[in-house]
Amino acid sequence: MQIGEASRLTGVSAKMIRHYESIGLIPNADRRDSNYRDYGHHDIHRLGFIRRARDLGFSMDEIRDLLRLWGDTQRSSADVKALTQSHIAELDQKIRLLGEMRHTLATLADACDGDHRPDCPIIEGLAGTELHARN
Amino acid sequence: MQIGEASRLTGVSAKMIRHYESIGLIPNADRRDSNYRDYGHHDIHRLGFIRRARDLGFSMDEIRDLLRLWGDTQRSSADVKALTQSHIAELDQKIRLLGEMRHTLATLADACDGDHRPDCPIIEGLAGTELHARN
DNA sequence: TCTGCACCTTCCCATCATGGTAAGGTCAAG
DNA sequence: CTTGACCTTACCATGATGGGAAGGTGCAGA
Numbered sequence: 001m002q003i004g005e006a007s008r009l010t011g012v013s014a015k016m017i018r019h020y021e022s023i024g025l026i027p028n029a030d031r032r033d034s035n036y037r038d039y040g041h042h043d044i045h046r047l048g049f050i051r052r053a054r055d056l057g058f059s060m061d062e063i064r065d066l067l068r069l070w071g072d073t074q075r076s077s078a079d080v081k082a083l084t085q086s087h088i089a090e091l092d093q094k095i096r097l098l099g100e101m102r103h104t105l106a107t108l109a110d111a112c113d114g115d116h117r118p119d120c121p122i123i124e125g126l127a128g129t130e131l132h133a134r135n
Numbered sequence: 136m137q138i139g140e141a142s143r144l145t146g147v148s149a150k151m152i153r154h155y156e157s158i159g160l161i162p163n164a165d166r167r168d169s170n171y172r173d174y175g176h177h178d179i180h181r182l183g184f185i186r187r188a189r190d191l192g193f194s195m196d197e198i199r200d201l202l203r204l205w206g207d208t209q210r211s212s213a214d215v216k217a218l219t220q221s222h223i224a225e226l227d228q229k230i231r232l233l234g235e236m237r238h239t240l241a242t243l244a245d246a247c248d249g250d251h252r253p254d255c256p257i258i259e260g261l262a263g264t265e266l267h268a269r270n
Numbered sequence: 271t272c273t274g275c276a277c278c279t280t281c282c283c284a285t286c287a288t289g290g291t292a293a294g295g296t297c298a299a300g
Numbered sequence: 301c302t303t304g305a306c307c308t309t310a311c312c313a314t315g316a317t318g319g320g321a322a323g324g325t326g327c328a329g330a
Contacts, residue, residue, distance in 0.1 A: 004306065014307090015289065034296050036307055045262065052261050057236045060286080070258050077255035081247045084240055084257050091237045095230055101192045102226045105219055112216045120212035122219050123205050127184050139277065149278090150318065169325050171278055195315075 003029075006039040010047040017047065025050065025064060058087055138164075141174040145182040152182065160185065160199060193222060 007014045018037075020026045026046055029037035049070065053063045065083055069075045104125075111121040142149045153172075155161045161181055164172035184205065188198045200218055204210045239260075246256040 002307070049261050056240060057233065066261065070262065077247050077252060078249045080255045080257045081244055081249040084244045088237055088240050088244065091233050095233045095237070098192065098226050098230045098233070102223055102230070105191060105223050109216055109219045109223065112212050114213045114216040120215045122215045127180065127205065
């Protein structure tokens with residue numbers, strides 16, 4: 001099938017399919033006489049795998065590792081589990097950071113009357129308070 | 136003071152200070168005879184405001200709005216509160232999405248023995264299951 | 271005065287995943 | 301033969317940030 005149908009079936013844009021090929025995440029596609037790329041079951045499966053991993057927030061490097069493990073029939077599930085747990089820890093870290101930001105903002109907003117006077121604890125907090133959240 | 140000291144005092148890199156100037160987030164700095172940029176209290180205050188807002192996850196567009204409100208003595212705190220609450224809602228959305236990703240991964244990892252056999256529910260999940268989390 | 275060093279200037283390039291667009295080739299249906 | 305949908309490559313853009321080159325400035329010490 002052509003790249004457009006592969007895109008529709010997997011939810012990965014044609015643009016990105018070509019990009020994944022160019023960076024070696026997927027092998028060079030077969031070409032027809034017309035020079036159009038030609039995809040089969042195997043490619044669709046691989047692209048679907050990539051999309052689902054991205055939906056779960058894995059980075060491209062992590063996906064590269066997962067694809068390697070996926071294709072390795074000798075791999076132990078322990079390797080995959082370790083990679084996954086490391087990613088879960090990253091997600092926890094991001095969630096915690098966003099939660100801290102949220103808490104700081106909510107505290108400032110709570111202290112703000114939200115009326116028409118120019119006094120505003122939010123602005124004052126941004127203008128001078130040393131906040132604790134960091135990237 | 137020179138840009139290096141302004142950077143040290145505010146935690147904003149010299150590179151970014153020049154960048155903020157180029158995109159109009161801060162006014163063009165005064166120049167000395169040497170053509171070096173020259174900063175004073177006011178600039179330091181403004182840069183600190185920007186850094187703290189970034190630490191709290193505000194986008195550049197949001198920061199632009201906050202700076203406008205900060206400098207507007209006629210602004211009502213209601214405007215600032217509304218912008219902040221909108222940002223809190225964005226944070227909530229991100230936190231929820233990350234939580235869903237985490238939940239899906241944790242479920243898969245729990246079902247994975249993590250031993251040396253190649254069977255792995257995580258890989259199987261990525262290979263075929265339709266997952267619900269979306270960006 | 272000369273030298274060295276720390277600092278500054280502008281300009282260009284790179285990241286990362288993704289999208290847009292332009293110029294042109296392929297193919298099937300009418 | 302034309303039209304339209306599809307494909308190809310190639311270039312540019314995003315947004316926040318950093319890296320680095322080439323060259324000017326300013327100060328302290330020999």
